[in-house]
Amino acid sequence: MEPAQNEFEWVRKLTRYKVDDPYLDILTEYADYKGEPVEDVVTRCETAQATPPDIHNSELYEDSEEFLFALLAGNARVRHLTARTAVALQNAKNLRGVRYLDVGAGIGRDCLAHALVGFEVTHADVPGIQTDFAAWRYHTRGQKIRIVDARSLPEERFDAISCYDVAEHVEDLPGLLVDLSCHLETGGQLYLAVDLYNPGPFHRPESAYYGFLYKELLEVSGMQLIQGPERSVIAATTADWCIYQKTASCQSSPSEERRNLARRVSDHALADLHRQRDILSSTIDYLEKVSFISSKSA
Secondary structure, three states: OOOOOOOOOOHHHHHOOOOHHHHHHHHHHHHHHHHHOOHHHHHHHHHHHHHHHOOHHHHHHOOOOHHHHHHHHHHHHHHHHHHHHHHHHHHHHOOOOOEEEOOOOOOOOOHHHHHHOOOOEEEEEOOHHHHHHHHHHHOOOOOOEEEEOOOOOOOEEEEEEEEEHHHOOOHHHHHHHHHHHOOEEEEEEEEEOOOOOOOOOOOOOOHHOOOHHHHHHHHHHHHEEEEEOOOOOOOOOOOOOEEEEOOOOOOOOHHHHHHHHHHHHHHHHHHHHHHHHHHHHHHHHHHHHHHHHHHHHO
8 A cells, every 4th residue: 555645744844954845945955055046956956857867977977966966856756765764763663772874875864864863873875976965964953973985884783774775786786785784783674675676777787686686695694574575665666675684693893794794695696696597598598499490491
């Protein structure tokens, strides 16, 4: 069942800046950050939304204002993003601690929401235009939120980790899943959304394969599914949304745990890839034979 229109409105109110309308609110915040009239920012944002991104220059695009506008508009207009935040906050009531890490935190929607309800928050992302804006947002709102490079996570563990819409962009998905597990406390929760089935312009081509395997890799990493995968709360999206809990015992440090776990997870992925290769080779041989027979009969 699709959630009611105002079911998650409390999250909007929690993170509101100045304006009731979510879209104008986030653009007003960005205009204040830039020191520009909000009308000018709205015009630039609308123009950027109407212009397709250059998929052949993804690195340049992802450090451009056009990319940031896509994040701003998405945070305001895509309802399932707010729904995910709300469900994570509701589940957080069952956690033992208050240390929260958001991997791929973008402009800081989930970090702000968790900080405002009392969590000790760490924002992890690749440094860029989005992290600069997020840092300003945190400072302006008086929130002490640490920002770290997602490529080098701190040597510590957290009670809750979220990772939304990241998996389909990374080259080493097994490594990402291992990192998420190793940085969780035993009993901690992982809030995960993976859009692996969607051949988006900036999604890696191997994502579709991992769409069938990521659950197994998480289980090998010591994680247990406790909710999902589901799409009812995130209607109109192809992303799997789910909650996992770490059941494995923690080792002395995240880095030691990663060393011991990475080989096991990569071996599992490799074994499955070899099986898939054999199936594909057999299928190719069969189709080539059928094609040859058809061409001889023509």
